[in-house]
Amino acid sequence: MTEVNGRARPEGSDDPADPEVIADSSDSAASQHPGESDARWHYRRSLASRVTLLTTMAVGIAVAVLSLGVYVTARMQLQSQLDNSLVDRAKATAQVLRYGVDVRQPESLARASGVVVYQVFGDGLTRLNDPNLPFSKGSPEFAVANGERKMSIRTVTVNGMEQRVVAVPLTKGSAIVVTQSLADQREVLTRLGGVSLLFGLLGVVGAGIAGWGVARNGLRPVRRLTASVEHIARTEQLDPLPVEGDDEVARLASAFNGMLASLSASRDRQRRLVTDAGHELRTPLTSLRTNVDLLTQADIDQKAIDPEARAELLDDIRAQIDELTTLIGDLTELARDEPLAPVVGEVDLSEILDIALARARRRAVDATFDVETDHWYVVGEAGSLERAITNLLDNAAKWSPAGGTITVRLSAGDGVGVLTVDDEGPGISPEARERVFDRFWRAEESRSMTGSGLGLSIVRQVVERHSGSATATEAPGGGARLMLVFPGRSDA
Structure with missing residues (x-):
């Protein structure tokens, strides 16, 4: 004999109710259907852990979507503001040049502001400040200078640095090009991304803690109900459970109390049936035993009872057997509770x-x-x-x-x-x-x-x-x- 969970079990038992057999069958079923077992892994977790995990995942997804939305919105807004600023500068510069005013920037000012102005011609390029030529023929800026486009806005990389380039027409065959480095914008976006990531992680951690607290406090009535049900199963005392409030847990407790009341009534009926049946069976069984004892004595001593009394005893025995048969049939009929x-x-x-x-x-x-x-x-x-x-x-x-x-x-x-x-x-x-x-x-x-x-x-x-x-x-x-x-x- 071996003992499993406090219960004796014969060696080599294949009882399907045995925990080890259940575990083996579960492992076998998992090996036969690995996909189904993997799909049901979360059912082996506690309800509190599932609530905490789902809350953390929901908040994490919400924070990620919100952070992405903020980042994209900020990037688009900064890009739009920069483009509008460069377009206004390019148009203002073109307006001044049309009146013959010299708008050349000092080199130190150009480096400090990060804004450089070029004048582009259809067959080449002449700059107003810097002899470097970051453009080549066929660029959108030459199309603006030749009148093929009204304006161009794009991002180019010069010496490993991204620049925003805006071109507007100046005169026939020429255009004004204004460029500005995107380093400041990229730095702002990098900081914004870092802050969003930091606060997102803090939000996920806070959501996990909050979810754990909500699950722990919110499931406290469920734990009390579970403890009460386990106490009833252990002691078989069908006392009603306390019902507090009118939420789902209270409804569950009320339904369970109704089940307990039905179970208690059924158990009382069974107990009363057994008690009453025992009481009713005692009389015919006692009488039947007495008559059988008398017949036994009569078989030992032929003179102890005359034939007429013997016949009466046999008739009484048949009547008592019929009464017992009827009583057992009635009990069988009443025991049918389906x-x-x-x-x-x-x-x-x-x-x-x-x-x-x-x-x-x-x-x-x-x-x-x-x-x-x-x-x-x-x-x-x-x-x-x-x-x-x-x-x-x-x-x-x-x-x-x-x-x-x-x-x-x-x-x-x-x-x-x-x-x-x-x-x-x-x-x-x-x-x-x-x-x-x-x-x-x-x-x-x-x-x-x-x-x-x-x-x-x-x-x-x-x-x-x-x-x-x-x-x-x-x-x-x-x-x-x-x-x-x-x-x-x-x-x-």
Whole structure:
């Protein structure tokens, strides 16, 4: 024997409920379907870690998109401002040159401002400040000088440095070109990118901490609910859980309390059924044992009992066996706690009533049955309906006096069919009418009579399983009236 998680397990056990077997099967399934296993990896993480991870990812993506948007917007804005400034300078320079004014820049000023002015001719280049020629024939600036374009704006690289170049027409065959280094703009954008990256990382870290705090505090009710459920599973004490607020966790706790109430009621019914069944079985079993002991003594001592007493004992034993058989059958019927199948079949209740009446007449030969029936169709199980109606008729025959009349009516009402059975017995007291359908409940005057006290319980269970109801009232003649109501339809 080996012990796994506190439970004994035989060596070499292949029990599918064994944790090691489950682990092996899980590994095998993972090896057979690696893609599916990889796709479900996050289900092995805790809910708090998933919330933290998802919050961090969401904030990280938002920060990244926002930073990219800020960077692109700033770059476009700086580029637009620089282009507008260079265009204005180029146009102003061209305007001044048209009036013959000398606008040559000192070399020191050109280097300090980073702005250089050129005059471009269609067949060559003459600069106003610097003899270097950063342009070649075929450039957009020559197209502007030749009148082929109204203006050109572009970025060129001179000696490893990026420059923004703007060209506007000056005279026919010439143009003014203004250039400015992009080093300052690139430095600003670099700093902006670094700041965005720094604050983005800080934001992601802060989002992770915030997500962890939110998950920890937000899931605290879930952890309390989990601990309470684990306590119930460990102790089997079906105490209701505390419900606080009206959020989803409170709704879950309320639903779980409803499940606990149903489970507690079911367990109480089972406990009461076992207790009552044990009490009811004790009497026939004791009597049966006594009679068997007497027969055993009679076999040892032939003179201990005469043949007539022996026959009576055998008759008593048969009756007790029949009583036990009936009681066990009733207990088996009551132990069936499953609901009615969605589609069983449509049956005519009047035909089932005829079959039950034939059986009841054979059992109660001295009773008269006054029967009037209408056709009424219900969706249900014919066997259980027949058993319920038979129990109802047997109960009426048991309480009716010899030669009495049992009145049976099956009438079609507005959406429901009503079956009433009236007897001419002593009737049922008002305080006992609510309990006649309880398991093993028997009135004081019926304790000396045969029966298990389960017949009417089976009647109510079958009727409720068919979405109907069972009630007990007083018959017009003074006896008891038991009434069953079934939803269904008439033949009309």
